[in-house]
Amino acid sequence: MSRPKASRVSMADVARLAGVSSQTVSRVANGHPSVVGTTRQQVLAAMKQLDYRPNSAARALKSGQFRTIGVILFTLSSTGNSRTLEAIATHAALQGYAITLIPVAMPTQDSVLGAFTRLGELAVDGVIVIMEVHLLDAATVTLPPNVQVVVVDSDADDRYTVVDTDQADGARQAVTHLLELGHRTVWHVTGPEESFASQRRAQAWRDTLAAAGRDVPPPLHGDWSAESGYRAGLALAEEPGCTAVFVSNDQMALGVLRALHERGRAVPADVSVVGFDDIPDASSFIPPLTTVHQDFAEVGRRCVEGILRQIERGETEHGTALVPTRLQVRTSTAPPPGDSR
């Protein structure tokens, strides 16, 4: 085990060994052009010999930039959040930025406020918020100056740059698919009320049915969890007229599938089910789930792009970027029973 006492090697140490000034070392470290080849070689050799590593704290202090992006989120337990985070981390690393995680213990304004307060002292150049913005409103005042914000899952709001999956179009594709199979109408299991994503999926479901002149059944409410989907599914199993369900995420769809199975309603023979997200497991549900594919990687990529545009180029126009979705058809959907097509 190496002794931990080894104090850090600084530019001055390298400079001394290489017989140059520390400024020259700095120039070599930052790839400044006006250093002649032989000098550069000496410095590089000295760096290597001493195992020199730049001190990011000093660099940040001098430059005022941390090359770090903070990500505020409530939970990693949803596939969407963790996949988005992963994509953000990957793309940020590619651009030479680090990611600092700022978990919010509970989705209350107080906790969010606390997170933002801590953030004030944190070394970040920008923040990506993966959370409903209405929780953000009260916190705005405490945001430090010079810190940029990009938001996922937001109300359309010109105070922030927003990146989001095209929820409405995804829901429309799901409902249209079921109608085209011949179903007279489509039932719906929503996510939690506070979620803008859930709201938009529900609204698009309603609109699509209305546009086709169909009845709009009362929506059932879930909370994204498979368990809540199971409860909704039990209720749906009691509705004899229900032949098609659009569930607001895949986990709840899993619960719906189980409830229907337990109640003896076959999927897709009796009831067709469509989910939303296309989590990796969806293709292994019983039966494999037809679902709206979300491109989380793209969402993450655009978040990083957006925040870097603000940090590095000082752009402040707050646009909304919608990432398209795609319906992934598997075997949980079919024409309604009695349909002979």
Add this chain to the structure above:
Amino acid sequence: MSRPKASRVSMADVARLAGVSSQTVSRVANGHPSVVGTTRQQVLAAMKQLDYRPNSAARALKSGQFRTIGVILFTLSSTGNSRTLEAIATHAALQGYAITLIPVAMPTQDSVLGAFTRLGELAVDGVIVIMEVHLLDAATVTLPPNVQVVVVDSDADDRYTVVDTDQADGARQAVTHLLELGHRTVWHVTGPEESFASQRRAQAWRDTLAAAGRDVPPPLHGDWSAESGYRAGLALAEEPGCTAVFVSNDQMALGVLRALHERGRAVPADVSVVGFDDIPDASSFIPPLTTVHQDFAEVGRRCVEGILRQIERGETEHGTALVPTRLQVRTSTAPPPGDSR
């Protein structure tokens, strides 16, 4: 929108407004006892008025500590990793530490090496590695001094502090449960070869069967994905003697369930299935899955504890902490067919 030009407020600014020296401001900021009440009030008022926020870069430069922990991981797509990360982030925040995420694009030694090199320039006091350590070996040399390491999923190895779920005991519980139900033996679907977790679960499966004097069927190999579990499940469905399967994680178990269902083998009437992890969705599988519950939150908590012990108290004894597991019995397990108990 506030102008982003607002340059940061420093201690000197606060000191000027409060009519004290900047050192007094520093003392107030750090809760130093020897500041009299009235002075403290003045300083606090000035801080508030100017919206002062300490500059963490300067603080880190001065103190040599970043109050930040780096977390290196390969992917967030597995439930275990993201739940562990979440727990780490929560507990670190509680202790006043921030988390920096260091994603490794691919699980190759080169990528890991790259991550560690970047890490050298990164502002972290310690690192938690959620990854098989054999990928770590080549990278060790490049680890900066003064950076402590805690490892999850490791070989027993006294070079690092290791925190891990008690894989072996979990697997033993799973197999014992099936044997006690009356099954003559238990088949097994493994995770990827490189994973120590998978290796240990497989070894414990083998040992438990051997200790009970049972035959050890050839293990089937998966890669943690539901799809790979499905393929293993298809093979198992062809084994008439197979009445019980221990699958190395819940996602693969999901695939096994689908394969058995498609091949007309009823679970648990014909075949019993046990998983590992107890992901939230496991209770909504068809049928709800009996599985080994992992306490990811506890793993995360102990990781943070371990790394802080090294960072703050300089302890360097490298122990291994095993977090216990618990068998969560649901309805995917039953006595074998023909068993009349």
Add this chain to the structure above:
DNA sequence: CGAGCTGATGTTTACGTAAACATTACGCAA
């Protein structure tokens, strides 16, 4: 042949904080 320029390198300084040391002022004991 020297003025002026250019390219390479060195010197000074500032970033914001906090440890170490210095200076007050006040109270209490001799």
Add this chain to the structure above:
DNA sequence: TTGCGTAATGTTTACGTAAACATCAGCTCG
């Protein structure tokens, strides 16, 4: 009263880096 200790606060300095400015040598061109 004087001297000394102590509590409260101020002053100096260093952390490692990089921008700004300074210097110096060599070279071109009138």
